[in-house]
Amino acid sequence: DVKVTQSSRYLVKRTGEKVFLECVQDMDHENMFWYRQDPGLGLRLIYFSYDVKMKEKGDIPEGYSVSREKKERFSLILESASTNQTSMYLCASGEQGAQNEQFFGPGTRLTVL
Protein backbone atom coordinates (compact mmCIF):
# COMPACT_ATOMS: atom_id res chain seq x y z
CA ASP A 1 0.00 0.00 0.00
CA VAL A 2 1.13 3.51 -0.80
CA LYS A 3 1.87 5.52 2.24
CA VAL A 4 2.04 9.29 2.32
CA THR A 5 2.84 10.74 5.71
CA GLN A 6 2.76 14.30 6.91
CA SER A 7 4.85 15.49 9.83
CA SER A 8 2.01 16.88 11.92
CA ARG A 9 -1.77 16.40 12.07
CA TYR A 10 -2.34 19.65 13.94
CA LEU A 11 -0.13 22.71 14.17
CA VAL A 12 -0.61 26.11 15.82
CA LYS A 13 1.73 28.95 14.90
CA ARG A 14 1.88 32.70 15.42
CA THR A 15 1.74 35.35 12.73
CA GLY A 16 5.18 35.97 11.27
CA GLU A 17 6.63 32.60 12.21
CA LYS A 18 8.36 30.43 9.62
CA VAL A 19 6.50 27.16 9.20
CA PHE A 20 7.72 23.91 7.69
CA LEU A 21 5.30 21.19 6.62
CA GLU A 22 6.96 17.93 5.70
CA CYS A 23 5.63 15.18 3.48
CA VAL A 24 7.18 11.78 2.83
CA GLN A 25 6.04 9.05 0.44
CA ASP A 26 7.34 5.51 0.27
CA MET A 27 6.37 4.44 -3.25
CA ASP A 28 9.15 6.05 -5.28
CA HIS A 29 6.67 8.38 -6.97
CA GLU A 30 8.04 11.06 -9.26
CA ASN A 31 5.27 13.57 -8.69
CA MET A 32 4.42 15.25 -5.42
CA PHE A 33 1.86 17.95 -4.68
CA TRP A 34 0.83 20.39 -1.97
CA TYR A 35 -2.81 21.50 -1.71
CA ARG A 36 -4.82 23.47 0.74
CA GLN A 37 -8.48 22.79 1.41
CA ASP A 38 -10.83 25.49 2.65
CA PRO A 39 -14.62 25.39 3.10
CA GLY A 40 -16.40 26.33 -0.09
CA LEU A 41 -13.16 26.46 -2.08
CA GLY A 42 -12.35 22.78 -2.55
CA LEU A 43 -8.75 21.67 -3.08
CA ARG A 44 -6.41 24.29 -4.45
CA LEU A 45 -2.96 23.42 -5.73
CA ILE A 46 -0.12 25.40 -4.16
CA TYR A 47 2.97 23.82 -5.72
CA PHE A 48 3.94 20.57 -7.31
CA SER A 49 7.16 18.80 -8.16
CA TYR A 50 7.79 16.22 -10.86
CA ASP A 51 11.39 15.43 -10.00
CA VAL A 52 14.02 16.08 -7.40
CA LYS A 53 14.90 19.78 -7.23
CA MET A 54 12.13 20.57 -9.73
CA LYS A 55 9.06 22.57 -8.80
CA GLU A 56 6.19 24.31 -10.50
CA LYS A 57 3.71 26.83 -9.19
CA GLY A 58 0.16 25.76 -8.78
CA ASP A 59 -2.85 28.01 -8.58
CA ILE A 60 -2.06 29.80 -5.31
CA PRO A 61 1.72 29.86 -4.72
CA GLU A 62 1.87 33.32 -3.12
CA GLY A 63 3.22 33.21 0.41
CA TYR A 64 4.60 29.70 0.01
CA SER A 65 7.77 28.02 -1.16
CA VAL A 66 8.74 24.37 -1.52
CA SER A 67 11.77 22.18 -1.39
CA ARG A 68 12.43 18.76 -2.89
CA GLU A 69 15.96 17.65 -2.14
CA LYS A 70 15.12 13.93 -2.12
CA LYS A 71 12.62 12.02 -4.20
CA GLU A 72 10.59 10.83 -1.24
CA ARG A 73 10.31 14.16 0.57
CA PHE A 74 8.48 17.36 -0.39
CA SER A 75 8.43 20.27 2.02
CA LEU A 76 6.09 23.24 2.08
CA ILE A 77 7.44 26.41 3.66
CA LEU A 78 5.51 29.42 4.89
CA GLU A 79 8.20 32.08 5.17
CA SER A 80 6.11 34.36 7.36
CA ALA A 81 2.82 32.81 8.39
CA SER A 82 -0.32 34.92 8.21
CA THR A 83 -3.82 34.31 9.54
CA ASN A 84 -5.19 33.75 6.03
CA GLN A 85 -2.94 30.71 5.77
CA THR A 86 -4.98 28.95 8.41
CA SER A 87 -6.16 25.89 6.51
CA MET A 88 -6.00 22.14 5.99
CA TYR A 89 -2.85 21.29 4.05
CA LEU A 90 -2.80 18.10 2.02
CA CYS A 91 0.21 16.44 0.43
CA ALA A 92 -0.14 13.94 -2.41
CA SER A 93 2.13 11.84 -4.56
CA GLY A 94 1.70 10.01 -7.85
CA GLU A 95 3.54 8.21 -10.59
CA GLN A 96 4.65 9.96 -13.71
CA GLY A 97 2.12 9.73 -16.52
CA ALA A 98 -1.15 11.22 -17.58
CA GLN A 99 -3.55 8.85 -15.96
CA ASN A 100 -2.18 8.06 -12.58
CA GLU A 101 -4.11 8.74 -9.46
CA GLN A 102 -2.75 10.84 -6.66
CA PHE A 103 -2.35 9.35 -3.20
CA PHE A 104 -2.96 11.71 -0.31
CA GLY A 105 -1.58 12.02 3.17
CA PRO A 106 -3.87 12.55 6.18
CA GLY A 107 -3.49 16.33 6.11
CA THR A 108 -2.15 18.96 8.51
CA ARG A 109 -4.60 21.34 10.12
CA LEU A 110 -2.61 24.57 10.51
CA THR A 111 -3.91 27.42 12.65
CA VAL A 112 -2.11 30.76 12.51
CA LEU A 113 -2.94 33.06 15.42
Added chain:
Amino acid sequence: DQQVKQNSPSLSVQEGRISILNCDYTNSMFDYFLWYKKYPAEGPTFLISISSIKDKNEDGRFTVFLNKSAKHLSLHIVPSQPGDSPVYFCAALNAGNNRKLIWGLGTSLAVNP
Protein backbone atom coordinates in the same frame (compact mmCIF):
# COMPACT_ATOMS: atom_id res chain seq x y z
CA ASP B 1 -13.42 30.51 -13.05
CA GLN B 2 -14.28 26.95 -12.11
CA GLN B 3 -13.37 24.57 -14.92
CA VAL B 4 -14.82 21.63 -12.99
CA LYS B 5 -18.17 22.27 -11.37
CA GLN B 6 -20.10 20.26 -8.84
CA ASN B 7 -23.26 22.29 -8.58
CA SER B 8 -24.75 20.42 -5.64
CA PRO B 9 -22.83 21.09 -2.42
CA SER B 10 -24.86 18.39 -0.69
CA LEU B 11 -27.12 15.47 -1.45
CA SER B 12 -29.33 13.30 0.73
CA VAL B 13 -30.57 9.82 -0.20
CA GLN B 14 -32.20 6.86 1.52
CA GLU B 15 -30.16 3.80 2.31
CA GLY B 16 -30.51 1.21 -0.44
CA ARG B 17 -31.43 3.76 -3.10
CA ILE B 18 -29.24 5.08 -5.89
CA SER B 19 -27.01 8.11 -5.28
CA ILE B 20 -26.16 10.20 -8.34
CA LEU B 21 -23.46 12.82 -8.04
CA ASN B 22 -22.96 15.17 -10.96
CA CYS B 23 -19.97 17.01 -12.34
CA ASP B 24 -19.70 19.41 -15.29
CA TYR B 25 -16.56 20.70 -16.95
CA THR B 26 -15.82 23.48 -19.37
CA ASN B 27 -12.44 22.57 -20.85
CA SER B 28 -12.79 20.29 -23.87
CA MET B 29 -9.10 19.38 -23.54
CA PHE B 30 -9.77 17.33 -20.42
CA ASP B 31 -9.43 13.68 -21.26
CA TYR B 32 -9.30 11.87 -17.95
CA PHE B 33 -11.61 12.17 -14.99
CA LEU B 34 -11.39 10.90 -11.44
CA TRP B 35 -13.64 10.70 -8.42
CA TYR B 36 -12.26 10.89 -4.90
CA LYS B 37 -13.98 10.61 -1.56
CA LYS B 38 -12.90 12.44 1.55
CA TYR B 39 -13.85 11.89 5.18
CA PRO B 40 -13.28 14.67 7.74
CA ALA B 41 -9.73 14.86 9.06
CA GLU B 42 -8.47 12.48 6.36
CA GLY B 43 -6.90 12.95 2.95
CA PRO B 44 -8.94 12.21 -0.19
CA THR B 45 -9.01 8.61 -1.37
CA PHE B 46 -9.23 7.62 -5.01
CA LEU B 47 -12.53 5.97 -5.92
CA ILE B 48 -12.90 5.49 -9.66
CA SER B 49 -11.76 7.05 -12.93
CA ILE B 50 -12.72 7.20 -16.58
CA SER B 51 -10.87 8.01 -19.77
CA SER B 52 -12.48 10.17 -22.42
CA ILE B 53 -12.39 7.26 -24.86
CA LYS B 54 -15.00 5.51 -22.74
CA ASP B 55 -18.49 6.49 -21.69
CA LYS B 56 -18.82 4.18 -18.71
CA ASN B 57 -16.63 2.58 -16.08
CA GLU B 58 -17.85 0.31 -13.34
CA ASP B 59 -16.29 -0.90 -10.10
CA GLY B 60 -18.58 -2.75 -7.73
CA ARG B 61 -21.29 -0.42 -6.47
CA PHE B 62 -19.71 2.57 -8.21
CA THR B 63 -20.25 3.50 -11.86
CA VAL B 64 -19.06 6.62 -13.61
CA PHE B 65 -20.73 7.82 -16.79
CA LEU B 66 -19.18 10.33 -19.17
CA ASN B 67 -21.09 12.40 -21.72
CA LYS B 68 -18.44 14.25 -23.69
CA SER B 69 -20.82 16.21 -25.88
CA ALA B 70 -22.48 17.62 -22.76
CA LYS B 71 -19.18 17.89 -20.87
CA HIS B 72 -20.83 16.08 -18.04
CA LEU B 73 -20.00 13.12 -15.86
CA SER B 74 -21.83 11.45 -13.06
CA LEU B 75 -21.05 8.98 -10.30
CA HIS B 76 -23.72 6.42 -9.46
CA ILE B 77 -23.63 4.53 -6.18
CA VAL B 78 -25.97 1.54 -6.04
CA PRO B 79 -27.11 0.66 -3.47
CA SER B 80 -26.24 3.55 -1.18
CA GLN B 81 -24.98 2.58 2.27
CA PRO B 82 -24.53 4.68 5.43
CA GLY B 83 -20.74 4.42 5.04
CA ASP B 84 -21.05 6.23 1.70
CA SER B 85 -21.40 9.59 3.44
CA PRO B 86 -18.10 11.44 2.83
CA VAL B 87 -17.55 14.39 0.50
CA TYR B 88 -17.10 13.36 -3.14
CA PHE B 89 -14.73 15.32 -5.35
CA CYS B 90 -14.67 15.24 -9.12
CA ALA B 91 -11.33 15.99 -10.79
CA ALA B 92 -10.14 16.27 -14.37
CA LEU B 93 -6.85 16.43 -16.18
CA ASN B 94 -5.49 17.24 -19.57
CA ALA B 95 -2.95 14.79 -20.92
CA GLY B 96 -0.94 17.71 -22.21
CA ASN B 97 -0.54 18.89 -18.61
CA ASN B 98 -0.52 15.49 -17.01
CA ARG B 99 0.58 16.37 -13.57
CA LYS B 100 -2.09 18.81 -12.59
CA LEU B 101 -5.58 17.78 -11.56
CA ILE B 102 -8.37 20.35 -11.72
CA TRP B 103 -10.80 19.81 -8.85
CA GLY B 104 -14.46 20.49 -8.28
CA LEU B 105 -15.63 21.88 -4.94
CA GLY B 106 -17.13 18.61 -3.76
CA THR B 107 -20.55 17.22 -2.92
CA SER B 108 -21.35 16.05 0.58
CA LEU B 109 -23.47 12.90 0.53
CA ALA B 110 -25.75 11.92 3.41
CA VAL B 111 -27.17 8.40 3.29
CA ASN B 112 -30.08 8.13 5.69
CA PRO B 113 -31.11 4.82 7.29
